[in-house]
Each structure stands twice: as structure tokens, then as C-alpha cells.
Amino acid sequence: xxxxxxKAMMHEFKEQYKENENRIKEIEEIWGAQxxxxxxxxxxxxxxxDNIYEAVLTINPLGTVLSYxxxxxxxxxxxPDEVIGKNVKMLMPxxxxxxxxxxxQNYMQTGEAKIIGTGREVQGERKDGEVFPLFLAxxxxxxxxxPIFVGVVRDxxxxxxxxxxxxxxxxxxxxxxRTPLTSISGSLNLIESGVMxxxxxxxxxxxxxxLNNSERLILLINDILDMEKIExxxxxxxxxxxxxxxxxxxAIKFNEGYASKHNVALFFEALENELDVYVDKHRMQQVxxxxxxxxxxxxxxxxxxxxxxxxxxxxxxxxxxxNGSGIPQEFKKTIFSKFxxxxxxxxxxxxxxGLGLNITKAIIERFGGIINxxxxxxxGTSFYFDLPLQSKHELTNxxxxxxxxxxxxxxxxxxxxxxxxxxxxxxLYCDIAYNAKEAKHLLNTKIYELMTLDIMLSGEDGLRFLExxxxxxxxxxxxxxxxxxxxxxxxxxxxxxxxxxVDWINKPIEKxxxxxxxxxxxxxxxxxxxxxLHIEDNPDIAHLxxxxxxxxxxxxxxxxxxxxxxxxxxxxxxxxxxxxxLPDGSGETILQTLKENENNIPVLIFSAVDVDAKLKKDVxxxxxxxxxxxxxxxxxxxxxxxxxxxx
Amino acid sequence: xxxxxxILYIEDEVDIQTIAxxxxxxxxxxxxxxxxxxxxxxxxxxxxxxxxxxxxxMMPGIDGPQTLEALQKIASLKDVPAIFMTAKVQTQEVxxxxxxxxxxxxxxxxxxxxxxxxxxxxxxxx
Numbered sequence: 001x002x003x004x005x006x007k008a009m010m011h012e013f014k015e016q017y018k019e020n021e022n023r024i025k026e027i028e029e030i031w032g033a034q035x036x037x038x039x040x041x042x043x044x045x046x047x048x049x050d051n052i053y054e055a056v057l058t059i060n061p062l063g064t065v066l067s068y069x070x071x072x073x074x075x076x077x078x079x080p081d082e083v084i085g086k087n088v089k090m091l092m093p094x095x096x097x098x099x100x101x102x103x104x105q106n107y108m109q110t111g112e113a114k115i116i117g118t119g120r121e122v123q124g125e126r127k128d129g130e131v132f133p134l135f136l137a138x139x140x141x142x143x144x145x146x147p148i149f150v151g152v153v154r155d156x157x158x159x160x161x162x163x164x165x166x167x168x169x170x171x172x173x174x175x176x177x178r179t180p181l182t183s184i185s186g187s188l189n190l191i192e193s194g195v196m197x198x199x200x201x202x203x204x205x206x207x208x209x210x211l212n213n214s215e216r217l218i219l220l221i222n223d224i225l226d227m228e229k230i231e232x233x234x235x236x237x238x239x240x241x242x243x244x245x246x247x248x249x250x251a252i253k254f255n256e257g258y259a260s261k262h263n264v265a266l267f268f269e270a271l272e273n274e275l276d277v278y279v280d281k282h283r284m285q286q287v288x289x290x291x292x293x294x295x296x297x298x299x300x301x302x303x304x305x306x307x308x309x310x311x312x313x314x315x316x317x318x319x320x321x322x323n324g325s326g327i328p329q330e331f332k333k334t335i336f337s338k339f340x341x342x343x344x345x346x347x348x349x350x351x352x353x354g355l356g357l358n359i360t361k362a363i364i365e366r367f368g369g370i371i372n373x374x375x376x377x378x379x380g381t382s383f384y385f386d387l388p389l390q391s392k393h394e395l396t397n398x399x400x401x402x403x404x405x406x407x408x409x410x411x412x413x414x415x416x417x418x419x420x421x422x423x424x425x426x427x428l429y430c431d432i433a434y435n436a437k438e439a440k441h442l443l444n445t446k447i448y449e450l451m452t453l454d455i456m457l458s459g460e461d462g463l464r465f466l467e468x469x470x471x472x473x474x475x476x477x478x479x480x481x482x483x484x485x486x487x488x489x490x491x492x493x494x495x496x497x498x499x500x501x502v503d504w505i506n507k508p509i510e511k512x513x514x515x516x517x518x519x520x521x522x523x524x525x526x527x528x529x530x531x532x533l534h535i536e537d538n539p540d541i542a543h544l545x546x547x548x549x550x551x552x553x554x555x556x557x558x559x560x561x562x563x564x565x566x567x568x569x570x571x572x573x574x575x576x577x578x579x580x581x582l583p584d585g586s587g588e589t590i591l592q593t594l595k596e597n598e599n600n601i602p603v604l605i606f607s608a609v610d611v612d613a614k615l616k617k618d619v620x621x622x623x624x625x626x627x628x629x630x631x632x633x634x635x636x637x638x639x640x641x642x643x644x645x646x647x
Numbered sequence: 648x649x650x651x652x653x654i655l656y657i658e659d660e661v662d663i664q665t666i667a668x669x670x671x672x673x674x675x676x677x678x679x680x681x682x683x684x685x686x687x688x689x690x691x692x693x694x695x696x697x698x699x700x701x702x703x704x705m706m707p708g709i710d711g712p713q714t715l716e717a718l719q720k721i722a723s724l725k726d727v728p729a730i731f732m733t734a735k736v737q738t739q740e741v742x743x744x745x746x747x748x749x750x751x752x753x754x755x756x757x758x759x760x761x762x763x764x765x766x767x768x769x770x771x772x773x
Contacts, residue, residue, distance in 0.1 A: 171735070175705065178734030179660060182756040186666035193760050195674060218756055225737070236739065 055153040063087045063104055066148065075134075075155045077127030088151075093125040108147075119609050120581055121156065132157045139612070163232065170228045174221050181221075185214040216353075223355040227338065230362045237280040237366055244275045244316060248307060251288035259292070264299045266292065269308035275316055277387045278547075279367045287363050288320075290356040291383050295322035298381065311429070312405060312449065314550040315386045323380040327373070335373070336361045365630045368547025374444075388547035405429040406518075409439045409462070410454045410483070415509070419452060419483075422511050426518065436465040443475055450521055455484040479521040481505060481514075529554050530574035530641050535564040535590060536606075537583050541625065545577060545606070548630050552637055561585045565593055573601050575640055578619075580607040591618050602640045606633070651770050653678045655697035657688045657714060658732070659706045666759050667701075667732075675763025685714030692718055697727055699770065704733040704744065712747050719748060728770055732757065 046069075049056055055072035059065050065088050068080045076083070076091050083090070089100040119137030126132065133156040140147050188211040190196050192204075199207060229235040252266050259266050288307075295305040299322045310317040327335065339354040364371045364385045375381035406428050410416035413434070420430045431448075433439035436457055442448075455462040462482075469475045482504045505513055530553040536542045537559045546555045553574070558564035560582050568576070568590070576594075580587035587605065594601060595618065605611055605622040616622050620640045623633065654677050658664050664681050671677045680695045682688040686708055692700075700718060704711035711731060718724050731744045736754040744752045750773040753765060 171737070175734045178755050179663070182734065183660070183662035183666060185756045186663070186670070186759045190666065190669055190759050195760075196669070214756075229737075 053154075055151075055155075057083075057088070057151050057153070059088045059149050059151065061104060061108055061147055061149075063089060063101060072153065075126070075153060076124065082127075091124055093123050093131045096122060097125075119152075124153065124155075133160055137609075167228070167232065167234070170225065174225050177217070177221050181214055181218055185211065185218065188214060220353045220355075223353045223359060226359050227355055230359065235283075235362075235366075237283060239278055239280055239367075241276045242279055242281055242284065244277050244309060244318070245270050247277075247279075247281065247284060248288065248309065248318065251285055251292065252307060254285065255289055255292040255296070259296045259305065262296050262299070263301045264296045264303045264305055266296075267304055267306045269306065271309050271311065275309070275311060275389060277316065277367070277389065278543075279387065280363075283363045284367075287360050287385070288318075290360045291320040294356065294383070295320050295324075295381070298322055298324035300324060310384075310405065311389075312386075312551075314389055316389055317384050317386045319382050319384040321380060321382040325380070326377045327375040327381055332375070336371075366544070368544045368630070370548070370630055370634070388550045405431070405448050405450075407439060407442055407448045407451045408432045409436070409451060409457065409465075411435060411457050412454070415454075419509065419514075422509070422514060423518070426515055428518070436462075439465070443469070443478075448478065450479045450481065450518065452481045452483050455482050481517050481521060483509065531556065531572065532575045532577060532637075533558060533564070533567055533571075533573045534577045535559075535561075535582065535587065536577070536579040537581075538579070541579075541606075544630075545633070548634060549637065552634060552641070559583070561587070561589050564590055568594070568599070568601070574644060575637065576601050576603045577606050577637075578603055580605060580609070580611060588615065591615065602644055604636060604640060651677065651698045651767065653680070653695065653697045654699045654701050654766075655680050655682065655688060655692055655695055657682045657685060657700070657702040657706070657711070659683050659703060663703075663755075667762070670757075670759035670762040671701075671766075674760065675766070677763065685709035685711070685717070688714055689717055693721055693723060696723065699766070700724070700727055700729040701766070702729065702731060704731055704735060712744070715747060715749065728773060730766065730769060 049067075050070035052069070053071060055075045056067075056069045057065055057072050058067045065083050065086055068078075068083045072083075073079060078091075087100075089097045092100060119135060121133060122136050123131050124134045135154045135156055137152045139150050141150060142148070188207055191199060192207050192211055226235065248268060249270070252268050256266060292305060292307065299305055303323050306319075306321045308319050308321070310319060336357050338358045361371050364387075367387055369385045369387040371383065371385040373381060373383045406423055408416055408419050408423070408430055410419060410432065411434050416432045416434065420432060423430045431442055433442050439451075443451075453462050453466060455466075457465065466480065466482075469478065469480075484504065505517060532549060532553040532555045534542060534545055534555050535558045536545070542557050542559075546557070549555050556567060556571070556573070558567050561584050564576075564578075564582075567573075576590070578587045578590055587607065591603065593599075594603070603619040605615070605619050606625060606628070607622070608625050610624050611622050620643075621636050623636065654671060656664075656667060656671070656679050658667065658681070661683070664683070668679060668681060672679050680691055680697065682691060685706060688700075688702070700715065702711045702714060706714075709717070711733070715729050715731075718727075718729075729749045730751045730753060731749045732753045732755055733740070733744070734755040736752070741752045751769040753762070757765075
């Protein structure tokens with residue numbers, strides 16, 4: 001019995017053993033397969049790492065190199081054996097070599113990063129001692145709770161060499177072209193002048209053709225040089241405070257000869273008061289010459305080109321108008337592109353290089369301005385640019401009215417003119433529209449701070465006009481004071497449904513009430529501007545952004561992470577514009593703090609390099625400075641503020 | 648500034664020399680000593696005793712800036728005003744040339760009909 005039981009147990013034991021053996025074998029097979037897969041995967045990642053163009057190396061928090069790929073070997077000249085296990089600073093020249101331990105320690109203690117999370121141009125040192133420029137981007141990954149830093153390095157020596165070569169080439173070519181042109185145009189000028197003796201009547205037009213075309217070549221060379229400088233970011237600007245009336249008068253004087261040659265008159269609507277803008281005088285003259293000569297070229301004979309200044313509270317518009325036949329519809333989209341001309345024959349007929357407007361736009365944008373145009377067959381073409389006014393002309397109590405432009409919409413001639421006199425006495429600029437159609441036209445052509453509206457306009461209901469206006473994106477924030485013979489109470493309920501108003505004044509108009517209402521309107525507009533914090537250490541960019549956004553918001557500046565955080569703590573903002581590379585750390589610290597404090601202020605990253613996808617998730621938008629035009633920046637900011645309800 | 652009568656003109660391009668000669672002698676009424684290189688100018692300068700030095704920048708051998716430096720070391724020429732005429736007219740280049748002691752930098756191509764006038768005005772205003 002016992003024997004039988006022992007036998008059964010033995011059997012069971014053997015069966016179990018066999019089963020275990022099989023399981024072990026199975027586990028061994030799985031293990032083997034996994035090992036192989038792991039090995040293959042490791043080989044694959046190594047192969048990928050070794051075959052990518054960028055050098056990739058990983059270091060631990062002490063700076064010890066853990067891995068080093070083939071491209072790193074090609075760039076630095078060291079073999080992996082010479083680098084792995086050593087401190088990464090061996091790949092850096094002084095002063096980075098000595099300072100590197102400090103960076104890492106500082107980062108580990110404070111979390112303030114110089115490079116981590118972003119990227120920047122630094123210097124590297126090859127095995128042979130050659131110091132070279134490189135772009136380094138570092139990210140942090142966690143491996144078993146220990147941070148590991150992954151550095152991706154791109155050798156910039158070749159792109160830099162090519163850039164230098166290109167610059168030298170452009171400069172040399174332009175010099176080489178100018179030298180023979182000096183002889184050609186010089187000779188032609190002497191012949192044409194007659195000092196070398198009389199030229200036969202049949203030859204004269206040919207000399208003129210040759211002379212015109214040599215002049216065109218010179219202009220083309222100048223424009224190509226400018227273009228090249230703009231594209232390589234090497235156009236130097238000497239920005240200074242300049243009085244606009246004087247500057248435009250000089251520009252007109254300079255272009256008068258050209259205009260009279262084309263039988264076109266230049267007419268300047270100067271301002272009585274002085275306005276300062278912050279521009280490079282020489283480049284501003286180039287802009288004006290471009291716009292004036294374009295307007296002259298496209299004017300009919302005996303045409304008039306009008307240059308005028310239209311001031312606003314924070315900006316000033318300069319407009320150059322011609323009464324030519326307008327810009328063809330299909331050309332409007334590409335007008336600011338390089339080598340843009342309405343048709344190929346244009347260059348021959350009108351002269352010019354097709355680069356002028358492109359250069360003009362680039363220059364205006366560097367002044368913090370915006371350029372645009374309107375054009376139609378009946379009225380001709382107006383090119384205009386808006387420049388920020390110098391701070392001394394920004395709104396203060398003394399000049400609150402001096403740059404404000406008001407549109408008076410009133411069908412009664414006498415009342416309109418009484419209003420105009422009252423407003424002008426307050427130092428305001430006024431235009432009158434006698435009906436809604438005129439008002440719409442003026443609103444679309446000029447910038448107004450304020451509008452007074454007679455609610456009983458003949459021909460069209462003033463209320464309907466106002467409703468229509470509010471639906472238009474451009475005018476929905478225009479301050480409106482309604483002037484009416486009707487009693488406010490009778491129409492107020494109807495009006496509440498439709499639009500927001502600054503004030504309501506009943507006829508007959510009381511001067512004091514009107515002036516009080518105007519002041520209220522202007523102050524209200526001020527208070528409602530969104531508050532924007534710009535965190536940026538480059539003063540030029542800070543100035544530029546403040547200038548571009550002068551109509552969109554009150555821009556406050558912080559020049560580093562610490563002051564940025566302080567400002568966020570103490571003030572309320574509707575938007576933060578953030579540079580990622582700041583002197584005392586990375587913009588990421590700001591984002592992190594906002595997140596920790598559950599602060600939902602929208603953030604727009606405006607930085608020199610693109611940020612990674614993870615960061616982009618935390619912000620409304622990330623724009624790269626060199627790839628963003630002023631218009632794009634404004635559009636994005638408007639959208640963010642609009643979505644937030646701040647606009 | 649005393650009236651300019653004699654100009655030491657240094658330019659390696661013969662064609663440009665021809666035009667400048669007409670512009671400055673026939674139209675401008677100046678007396679010119681034309682030199683094709685910096686070396687030639689250094690050899691002739693003292694004897695010619697110019698009232699103004701007008702020189703090109705890019706020349707084979709010693710270039711314009713080096714020539715000017717050498718000329719200014721000659722005691723009798725050290726106060727003679729100098730003007731560069733160059734096709735390299737980028738702002739930085741112009742500033743650099745002025746920092747070498749030139750009173751003006753005239754851009755090439757120049758207008759031969761107004762060159763003499765430009766030079767007179769420049770010297771008077773300096």
C-alpha cells in the first residue's frame with residue numbers, strides 16, 4: 001500500500017520534474033530570444049546613433065561621458081575609448097572648459113539651465129587643438145531616477161565658412177562690377193554732357209539708353225548688396241530719434257529732380273507739430289526714395305504724388321499716394337516679394353530692380369513698423385507704413401489730444417463744423433463724413449481713435465451703421481460717442497442690444513460735456529489695453545517688440561528669469577512673450593513655475609531656436625525670431641489675446 | 648582750408664584714370680599727378696607737393712589704406728587732406744576708411760560732371 005503510494009508520488013514527482021524541466025527550457029528559450037532581440041535592438045540603436053549626421057553623447061551629472069557616437073568621433077577626432085569615462089570638458093576650449101563643472105553643479109542645485117532644454121552656439125575643441133563653432137542642444141532624461149544629459153552637437157565650421165565665402169563673394173562681385181561700370185557710366189556722362197564736343201542728333205538717344213541702363217545696373221548691384229545684408233542679418237542700423245517732418249521734407253527734396261523728369265509733382269502735407277520716430281536716417285531716406293520713385297513711375301503725366309503724415313496716439317502713419325491706374329489684382333499678393341514686378345516688361349518700361357519693396361519692407365520692420373498698401377483703379381495707389389512714436393510722444397495728460405484723430409459723422413453741415421471747431425480747439429485732428437458711405441470710406445483709409453456719430457443720419461440709420469461697424473474686426477474697438485437729438489432713454493434699450501458706447505450726448509451740444517466725454521473715451525481705451533510681459537535680454541528685440549505691439553497692449557519688460565518671475569508674482573498679465581535663453585537660466589523655469597502655480601497666463605515663446613514638441617504643448621505658440629515677420633507676430637498675439645477674451 | 652589746386656591721384660585702372668583726368672583737369676581746372684600704384688605715388692608725392700590726395704582703395708601692391716599711411720608719414724604731406732574713391736561703399740567700409748584719416752569717401756561709380764564740385768565742397772566743409 002505504502003509502496004504503491006510511494007510509487008505514485010515518485011511518478012507525480014517525475015512528471016512534475018519533467019514539466020518543470022520543459023518550463024525551464026521554455027523560459028530559457030524566451031530569455032534567449034529576448035536577449036537576442038535586446039541585442040538586436042541595441043545594435044540597431046547603436047547603428048542609428050553611429051550613422052546620424054549629428055554627434056550624440058551622453059553624460060552623467062558629474063560630467064562623465066557615458067556614450068559617444070561615430071559622428072562625435074568624426075567631429076572631435078577622439079575615439080570612444082579616449083572619451084568614455086572621462087569628463088566631457090575635454091571637448092571644450094577655455095573658458096567653457098573650466099566653467100563646465102560649475103554649470104552642472106548649478107543646474108543640479110538650482111534647476112537653472114544655460115543650455116538644457118534649449119540649444120545654443122558654443123565652441124568645441126578637437127583632438128588636434130582646433131577650436132571650432134558648434135551648435136549644442138542638451139536634453140535631460142531620467143534613468144532609474146538618475147538624470148542623464150543627452151547632448152546633440154552639430155559642427156558649424158562648414159556652414160560658417162560657406163557663409164563667409166558667400167559674403168566675400170557678394171562683396172567682391174559688387175566691387176568687380178562697379179569698377180567697369182565706373183568707366184562706362186563716367187564715359188557716357190561725359191559724352192552726354194557735351195563737354196567732349198557735340199554729339200550728333202541720331203546718336204544722342206542711343207547714349208541716353210546706354211546711360212539709363214548703366215544706372216539701372218548700379219541700382220541693381222546696390223539692391224542685391226542690401227538684399228544680401230538683410231538676409232544674412234548684417235544690415236547695420238544706426239537707430240536714433242529723428243523728427244519726421246524734417247526727414248520727409250529732405251526725402252522730398254531729394255526726389256524732386258526725379259519727379260520733375262517724369263513730369264509729376266510732389267505734394268507734402270506736413271504736420272504743424274513735431275513728431276519723433278526712432279529710425280536709421282539713411283535707411284529711412286532709402287525707404288522714402290523707394291516709395292516716392294515707385295509712385296512717380298506709376299503716375300500719369302502731370303500726376304501728383306502726395307506724401308502725408310497721419311498721427312495716431314502711439315503710432316504715426318506715413319502715406320505716399322499716387323493717382324496712377326492701381327496695382328493689378330493678381331500682383332497684389334506678391335508685391336513685397338523679391339524680384340516682384342507686375343509683368344516682365346515692367347522692368348524695361350519703368351526701370352527698377354524688383355527688389356525695392358522687399359528691401360523697404362525689411363527696413364520698416366526693423367524700425368518696428370508695418371507696411372501695407374491699398375490700391376484701386378479709381379483712386380490710384382497708397383503705400384503706407386506705421387511707425388511707433390518715440391516714448392516722449394506717448395500718451396501723457398498734456399498731449400493726450402494732440403495726436404488723436406477723430407472722425408465726425410454728421411449730416412448737418414453746420415453742426416459738423418461746430419463739432420470740428422470744438423474738437424480742434426482741444427488740439428484734435430478732425431475729419432468730417434456727411435453720410436455713412438463717406439464714413440466707411442474714411443474709416444477704411446485712415447486710423448481714427450474716436451468717432452462721433454449722429455444717430456439720425458439721413459439716408460442710413462446711424463444705429464445700423466454702428467452695428468455694421470462693430471461686426472468688422474478692424475473697427476470693433478473704435479471708441480464711439482453718439483450725438484443725438486433723440487432722448488437717450490427712448491433708444492437706449494435698443495442700443496444696448498447692439499453696441500458698446502463710450503458716451504451719449506444730446507443736442508444741443510454742450511462743449512464741456514463733449515470734452516469730458518472725449519477724455520473719458522481716450523482714458524478708457526488706455527485702460528482696456530491688454531497687459532503683456534515680455535521676458536527678453538536682448539534690448540534691440542525688446543525695443544522692437546514693444547514698438548510693434550504698441551497698439552495691441554501695454555508691454556512690460558523683464559530681462560531675466562528672476563525679474564520675470566517677480567513681475568508675474570506682483571502684476572496681472574494677459575500674455576507672456578518668452579525668450580528661452582536668458583542670462584540667468586532658461587525660459588523653461590518660467591513655464592515650470594507657471595505650471596506649478598496653476599497660473600494660466602497664455603505664453604508665446606519667441607526665441608532664437610525652435611523648442612521641442614513637449615514644451616510647445618505648454619504654450620499657446622512658439623515662434624522662431626529669424627523666421628517670424630512683424631505681421632505674423634502681431635497676428636499670433638492678437639489671436640491669443642482674442643481667444644483669452646482680452647481683446 | 649587753402650584752395651585746392653594740385654591733386655595727387657592714385658588709381659590703377661587706366662580707364663577710370665582717363666575719365667577722372669577729364670573730370671578734374673578739363674572740367675574742374677585742377678592740376679593732376681596721376682599715379683598707377685601706391686609705390687609710384689610714394690616716389691612722386693614729395694616733389695609734386697599736392698594740396699589733396701585722391702586715392703583708390705583696392706590696388707595691386709600696396710593698397711590705398713597702406714599708401715595713405717605711408718604718405719602721411721612724409722612730413723611735408725602729413726596735413727594734406729585725403730579722399731578715398733572706392734567701389735566698396737558698405738557703411739562699415741566707409742567708416743573704416745574714414746577712421747584711417749580720410750576726410751571723405753566718394754563712391755564709384757562717380758559722376759564725372761560733378762566730381763570736381765564734390766571735392767571742392769568736401770574740402771571746404773571739412
